[in-house]
Amino acid sequence: MEGTIKIPGIDRLPDGVVMTGVVGFDNHELGGSHGYSLTTYEQPRHEMVRAIIAMILGTVEAETVTLPGKLVIRNST
Secondary structure, eight states: OTTOOOBTTBOSOOTTOOOOOOEEESOOGGGGSTTOOOEEEEOOHHHHHHHHHHHHHTSOOOSOOOOOOEEEOOTTO
């Protein structure tokens, strides 16, 4: 079946479990290639590194930093 994801060791889902969609994380380049077309959540990696460096150097006084992510919709949902 085209578009089916195979999981080694799992032949079927347990009774009562319905698979309606799959979402990845980090928007890895393989998620949109090789026929997978996986919906994913993309983190702002470069901004995260900048924020971490600023926190280490003490140029940001916050203990936490909130950065916007992005949902990349593809065919898996």
